[in-house]
Amino acid sequence: MAITLTEPAAQRVKTFLENRGKGVGLRLGVKTMGCSGMSYVLEFVDEINPEDEVFEDSGVKVIVDKKSLVYLDGTELDYTREGLNEGFKFNNPKEKAACGCGESFTI
């Protein structure tokens, strides 16, 4: 069971956490919403909950709650640039289909 970060993603997360001035790590998760079943959650973490699993990759603490981990296991978080837009991208091997806009997915 593991979640990994690419080097650019790890760098970005560190910078964002530094600028924010507080927070222990990054939360990855899923929500059952959106037009294709589920959508990804990406949040700063100030407090780790008892039901959370904590991974560490490239110096960044990645926090995932156990329920979400089932859907996210094996995911690599990347940071990419598409034209002027830049942001994080979930490379999830379990993802079977995404909706047209790519904001939600099914497994």
Added chain:
Amino acid sequence: MALIQIAEPGESTTAHQHRLAVGIDLGTTNSLVATVRSGVANTLPCSEGSHLLPSIVHYGEDGVHVGKAALRYSVSDPLNTIISIKRFMGRGLEDVSIEDAHYSYVFAQTTSVVPRIKTRSGNVSAVEVSAEILKTLKKRAVETLGLDNSGDELSGAVITVPAYFDDAQRQATKDAAKLAGIKVLRLLNEPTAAAVAYGLDTGNEGVIAVFDLGGGTFDISILRLNKGVFEVLSTGGDSALGGDDFDYEIAQWIIKQGIIKQGIITDIKDQIHSPANKRLIMQQARAAKETLAGSDSVIIEIDVEEHHWQAELDRATLKTLLTPLVKKTLMACRRALRDAEIDKQDIAEVVMVGGSTRTLVVQEMVADFFGCELLTSIDPDKVVATGAALQADVLVGNKPENEMLLLDVIPLSLGIETMGGLVEKVIHRNTGIPVAKAQDFTTYKDGQTAMAIHVLQGERELVSDNRSLARFELRGFPPQVAGAARIRVSFQVDADGLLIVSAREENSGIEARVDVKPSYGLSDTEVESMLRESIEHAEDDMLLRSLREQQVEATRVLEALDSALATDGDSLLSVSEKTEILATRQILFDLRSDSDKNKIKKAIKSLETVCEDYVARRMNSNIKTAMQGHSINDYAGDLSANSAAKEQAEESK
């Protein structure tokens, strides 16, 4: 696959519910757009990596160009290239005629009150030109945020305006945004936005100075932070002083050095003044200025035709060159402090805004003047847009609710005209906005069925000394005796400082309203002088006000008496009584416009005394008439019916 940004804990939006908002700094020289992503506010660059969008619009044969693309045409096609359009926002033709000498474009002769510039694409207004700049910024935001091209997902924008912008200029800015298809969440004062970027809004209470030296304009604002509300204590500045003047001074030095000391470019003296050479020297001057922000000296090299010239400019020389200009800004600071009635020592923070504050001479002299550290850590070009983006983020609800919402205040009191040319203030200056206040007014004459409502802005007591914003009429309410009609006038100022006035006659429910959009506006100096006058004339105004009040009262008493005498004077009064009343009336009549309010007061008093019996008799006779044919029981029945209805109403609540 859409790209995702990091959200605050528990604030993740679900798919398709992103609330993306931007902050826009719509500047005179340059404009920027910024947004908050992954908790950090940043300005957005264009595809070439430049964050600043020159506020220039070119109307070309092949369409409209904005920014750098338009800058290229500023020399070759000046008539269709529009710069510094912000100076004309919300201005009328008469304001423009003073300024137009400095601009190369031509104003069209029109009958409309809004000045229009002649271009290849027809006559355009300042609002339309600004909308082109906003459209370009919106496009940049939409592309950067990965939204679809319609931009529907953009929840809105916070756009900044100078603190001294009046209603008309603010409305023009809003109109431009509307034209560009941008929903305005809020207009925010530029100095307030800069203070927000530094997080001063969450800090303690205190007085903040915002020193904004841009390319062509200088603004100083003194703000007081009090319970999350930024109150603008005073503004000042110079609308024709900025970094361009610095460049000009350096260019003059280059020319002087080149001609006098080196003797090399003497023979091309004429060429020096050709537009191309002038521009070349200005560019070198600017580059030298920018280099000196990071090093002690700079080598300037200029190649004109086959001549080569080279010289060294050091910081000390630069300081000598720029000191007179910086002193000018400090004089404006001193004035602003005086207007705000604040001592230099009371300033807690000084925020530096505008690219020209990078110049070290400026930083040194300003720090010396205020005697404290300056806030310079955020890029001074980007600080206003950054603050606007932070505010936009809060406004669309991407932040936890406990984050405080910023408030602004109205700069001048708002009120309406009452009898005698007096102003009744409904909302006082420095009231936090948004705000809604209502006040009841009544009719002055018997049978009056209409009321003219004249909306005014300013601090003085007399209508003629204040600024007229709008006039409208409330018509068609039923005739009643003087003082019986209840007219509720409501003033509503929204979060952007825009005013809506409505009036409603409560007995009949007749309503009228007006959105105040004055055709042209007050400049900051006018606001300043209006405030100063109100203080200087405070005492005169007060005396004048009470005099006018007495004069109005005298006229009212006379009219009431005349109408009473016409109805029942002969039936209720003996000949001698009537003669006495008429004689006393004549005294008041002669004195009604007198300049001694005590004389008028005395005459009113004596007339009232003489009429006492008459008034009592009238009252009795009126009651008798009203009750004729009724018994007391009828009224008792009415009363109990009333109270029963009241009880029922209470219960149903």
